[in-house]
Amino acid sequence: MTRRTALEPLTGLVVDRDGERRARPELFDELLAEPQTRILPLWRGRSLVTAGDGAASLDLIEPDRQTTALVRVYLGRVVETGTPVIAVTLTDAAAAELEPDESRWAGLREAGAVLDERDYALFVEAVAITNWHESHTHCPRCGTPTVVEQGGWVRRCFVDGNEVFPRTDPAIIVRVLDDAGRILLGSNAMWENNRWSILAGFVEPGESFEAAVIREVHEESGVVCTAPRYLGSQPWPFPASVMIGFEARAVAQGDVPTTPDGHEILALRWFSRDELWAERDDLKLPGGSSIAHAIITEWYGGPLDQPPPAEGHRAA
Ligand SMILES: [Zn+2]
Incomplete structure (x- = not known):
């Protein structure tokens, strides 16, 4: 699977964002109980990438290797395989604990050109939504810290009920x-x-x-x-x-x-x-x-x- 250039028409989705499922209260418990589920770790905007012969792939990890997450976001399911993927942002200590063998931490700018379409779509979605979380931690109306809901796609203020949605x-x-x-x-x-x-x-x-x-x-x-x-x-x-x-x-x-x-x-x-x-x-x-x-x-x-x-x- 090669990644299309930015101007080729979109012929189909590679990641189904599965918006309906985001609202389920036990979403993450359910997802983590599915053996297929994979974690896309993020540390300072980078993810684990294995580079090969002019190509590269993301290292999606199994949930049991997941360590303390700062933010979790359900990215959706890979259409081809049905694999649910959760992006987690890691602290410096948690990132160091992961200790990748073959792979290393790489940024989207660096790895973007050599990832396939699926991995590029997951990486760009994960970086975009977690960037938003990092810079929108408080309610814009009253300044109270907000909590993450809807699988990571909404932040809510418990003082005034204000819902804050991701922006682009x-x-x-x-x-x-x-x-x-x-x-x-x-x-x-x-x-x-x-x-x-x-x-x-x-x-x-x-x-x-x-x-x-x-x-x-x-x-x-x-x-x-x-x-x-x-x-x-x-x-x-x-x-x-x-x-x-x-x-x-x-x-x-x-x-x-x-x-x-x-x-x-x-x-x-x-x-x-x-x-x-x-x-x-x-x-x-x-x-x-x-x-x-x-x-x-x-x-x-x-x-x-x-x-x-x-x-x-x-x-x-
Ligand atoms: Zn508020």
């Missing part, structure tokens, strides 16, 4: 093209030298994704674009985002001038496919597990480490 912060990421089909790439102030990617930014309250695309592109580049078209999305729990991918077209014709905002974006450039190929040794582009990589690759028409396919063999 949407961010748009956009491939802007000019009338010659060139792609607009920017170099971010926080990145190393000569690293380029497509533009991105958070959706603001009360804003549609499409409006956010047009606003962000204008703010970061001065380019007026139109007709945002949805491409695909990717959860990005660093710490709590989902990236929503778009393509948009510059309104102006010819060589569209660009103005970097000078804060987030320091340099901007339109690249043809041939330029991207010719300058490949000098350009650093987004890593293979990111939607930015998938969006650029789809425009390029093939793998970025090979010459661009001839026109007519491209998607658009």
